[in-house]
Amino acid sequence: MSKDIYIHGTEPSEQERLAGLNRMTNAAFIRFLNVAPGTRVLEVGSGLGLLANEVAVSAADVDVDGVEVSAAQLAAARPAPRVTFTQGDAHALDFPDASFDLVYARYLLEHVAEPERVLREMRRVARPGGRVAVCENDISLLRFDPPCPAFERAWDTFITFQTSLGGDGLIGRRLFRLFRQAGFSDIELSVQPEIHWHRSPGYGAWLHNIIGNLESARRGLLEARLITERDLDEGVNDLERLKARDDGSSVFVWNRAMARR
Ligand SMILES: C[S@@+](CC[C@H](N)C(=O)[O-])C[C@H]1O[C@@H](n2cnc3c(N)ncnc32)[C@H](O)[C@@H]1O
Numbered sequence: 001m002s003k004d005i006y007i008h009g010t011e012p013s014e015q016e017r018l019a020g021l022n023r024m025t026n027a028a029f030i031r032f033l034n035v036a037p038g039t040r041v042l043e044v045g046s047g048l049g050l051l052a053n054e055v056a057v058s059a060a061d062v063d064v065d066g067v068e069v070s071a072a073q074l075a076a077a078r079p080a081p082r083v084t085f086t087q088g089d090a091h092a093l094d095f096p097d098a099s100f101d102l103v104y105a106r107y108l109l110e111h112v113a114e115p116e117r118v119l120r121e122m123r124r125v126a127r128p129g130g131r132v133a134v135c136e137n138d139i140s141l142l143r144f145d146p147p148c149p150a151f152e153r154a155w156d157t158f159i160t161f162q163t164s165l166g167g168d169g170l171i172g173r174r175l176f177r178l179f180r181q182a183g184f185s186d187i188e189l190s191v192q193p194e195i196h197w198h199r200s201p202g203y204g205a206w207l208h209n210i211i212g213n214l215e216s217a218r219r220g221l222l223e224a225r226l227i228t229e230r231d232l233d234e235g236v237n238d239l240e241r242l243k244a245r246d247d248g249s250s251v252f253v254w255n256r257a258m259a260r261r
Pocket of ligand 1: 046048050051068069070073090106108112
């Protein structure tokens with residue numbers, strides 16, 4: 001079920017993009033998690049396992065389980081010591097109640113059919129007083145200067161396509177409400193910024209990541225006739241041109257929520 005919703009797929013080029021995104025965003029997310037020594041952790045939708053492996057060494061004596069629906073992602077994952085990856089669906093976690101001190105998901109809820117149900121499951125497997133954390137997308141928050149109108153037109157079709165698959169590329173704005181609906185009361189929202197400009201260390205990698213997002217959906221966008229190949233190419237070229245400009249910049253924020261069971 002969920003595999004079909006996953007807009008990016010698991011082609012080697014996409015796994016490479018996801019690994020690059022991990023290199024850009026893991027340190028800030030691990031600061032957000034602030035894992036204490038001896039914590040039992042679950043990552044839901046663990047993908048290539050890169051984040052889970054880093055979480056496991058972020059403090060002493062940390063054990064991490066990762067649940068991932070895709071066999072292709074699991075095949076590429078290399079568990080570090082004290083890390084275990086298993087195949088499973090976020091909507092029905094195969095763990096007893098109150099199994100973990102910290103349960104988190106990153107870049108997952110936008111891809112699932114029933115995000116509230118996933119959050120309920122995450123809450124169920126967290127121990128009373130344990131923490132549940134997520135970091136998600138609202139891709140409408142992406143800004144470029146100088147403007148990239150052809151890219152923005154293509155990006156809009158990406159949002160439409162993801163919705164048609166059953167996902168939600170704007171889910172970041174809904175986190176507070178979803179957490180409330182899933183039964184949490186003690187909830188804090190925050191953002192993780194992505195601010196890049198010509199010659200800042202992450203500028204090229206960030207634009208490359210955004211282009212990769214669009215490219216991962218190319219076949220689906222064209223098959224769904226949401227955009228012509230020419231317009232899609234023009235959207236990609238917009239960002240390639242921005243990459244080369246010495247006055248280019250980009251601003252985005254990831255939406256985060258942290259709650260206690
Ligand atoms: C964008 S990746 C993020 C991976 C990882 N959390 C990270 O931050 O690098 C989203 C992952 O969620 C997985 N996924 C999607 N739906 C899922 C579900 N229902 N249950 C478990 N995993 C799921 C996808 O296969 C994909 O590997």
